Amino acid sequence: MPTAASKRTQLRTGKRLGERTGKRLAKPTGKRTGKPLGNRPLALAGCALLSTTVALAATPAQATPARPAAATGTFVALGDSYAAGAGIPALSAGLCLRSDHNYAHRVAEKLAPAAYRDVTCAAAKTGALTARQTDAGIPVNGPQLDAVTPDTSLVTLTIGGNDIGVTDLGFVDVVAVCTALAPTNPLGAPCRDHYGDGLAKRLDATAPRLADGLRRIHAKAPGARVLVVGYPAILPADPVKCLGKVPVTVGDTAYLRSVLGQVNSMVARTAAANGATYVDAFKATEGHDSCSSDRWIEGLLPLAPAVPLHPNARGEQAMGDAVLDTLSALGDAPRRAASTR
Numbered sequence: 001m002p003t004a005a006s007k008r009t010q011l012r013t014g015k016r017l018g019e020r021t022g023k024r025l026a027k028p029t030g031k032r033t034g035k036p037l038g039n040r041p042l043a044l045a046g047c048a049l050l051s052t053t054v055a056l057a058a059t060p061a062q063a064t065p066a067r068p069a070a071a072t073g074t075f076v077a078l079g080d081s082y083a084a085g086a087g088i089p090a091l092s093a094g095l096c097l098r099s100d101h102n103y104a105h106r107v108a109e110k111l112a113p114a115a116y117r118d119v120t121c122a123a124a125k126t127g128a129l130t131a132r133q134t135d136a137g138i139p140v141n142g143p144q145l146d147a148v149t150p151d152t153s154l155v156t157l158t159i160g161g162n163d164i165g166v167t168d169l170g171f172v173d174v175v176a177v178c179t180a181l182a183p184t185n186p187l188g189a190p191c192r193d194h195y196g197d198g199l200a201k202r203l204d205a206t207a208p209r210l211a212d213g214l215r216r217i218h219a220k221a222p223g224a225r226v227l228v229v230g231y232p233a234i235l236p237a238d239p240v241k242c243l244g245k246v247p248v249t250v251g252d253t254a255y256l257r258s259v260l261g262q263v264n265s266m267v268a269r270t271a272a273a274n275g276a277t278y279v280d281a282f283k284a285t286e287g288h289d290s291c292s293s294d295r296w297i298e299g300l301l302p303l304a305p306a307v308p309l310h311p312n313a314r315g316e317q318a319m320g321d322a323v324l325d326t327l328s329a330l331g332d333a334p335r336r337a338a339s340t341r
Helices: 005-021 040-058 103-111 173-186 192-193 198-220 250-273 282-283 313-329
Strands: 074-081 115-118 131-136 136-141 152-159 225-229 277-279
Touching: 074 103, 103 115, 103 152, 152 198, 173 192, 173 198, 192 250, 198 225, 198 250, 198 277, 225 250, 225 313, 250 277, 250 282, 277 313, 282 313
Parallel strands: 074 115, 074 152, 152 225, 225 277
Antiparallel strands: 131 136
């Protein structure tokens, strides 16, 4: 690199050369015109800067992704033990057996709504939507629809299954009857013979009560997205897989699965007829029933924390993922990463 002294020497040499020739040293010129460049480099730099500025101004600003509509207000979770995640730690709300690992909690964690209210309660029937729920006369839970307010933007609901039972145990109540009847006809379907069309009639009576609850939700929160979540796959398609695992006959195992299908069909029809979206929890848990080697639904003798014939933590997660997938399809939630389950 030239030193300061060498640069001064070059300048003096150039000056003397000019004095000897009588000519001034030429300014740099453009290659094509031969004319002096003068201040053109500065002008070109200015034009480049101006072009860049204009281009940046014309480029739209990076927009902040809009929050899903379902997350802009309050998220309210309603329903029975299948919605409450009954028996899965940690539990709250006393006899409601409400779990912090139920499917609505998973949805709330992913959506991060402005507010979240969970009033799900074990043993709830459709009447618990509008009336106080009691157990042996003791108040257990307030009317669930009291949690729905005008700022509610999302409601999830699983209810109706308990209405087919005489007691608050609902579907489990029916299974208990089938268990008691099994010795009377081990190779037949004594439970199916016992009920006849009785359970179908109970379902017919449940549908208008569920419809009324849905209409009330819309009236209280006109802008809310309402999702009615069905019941999971408690029993397998092949009843023989339950031999030695469920104390009912093979014929009645198939019958009980068909009853659950009828419950879900009623719920789906009622949801569609009353401005709600049905979420198929049965499909989401198929193959992981109470007789499976990979249980997401516990059997009559649970191997993981849950009440009998109800989802364990993995089952509730699968139901929550089904809700999130449905919201994503509706444009109300970002798409989930592919499941590894």
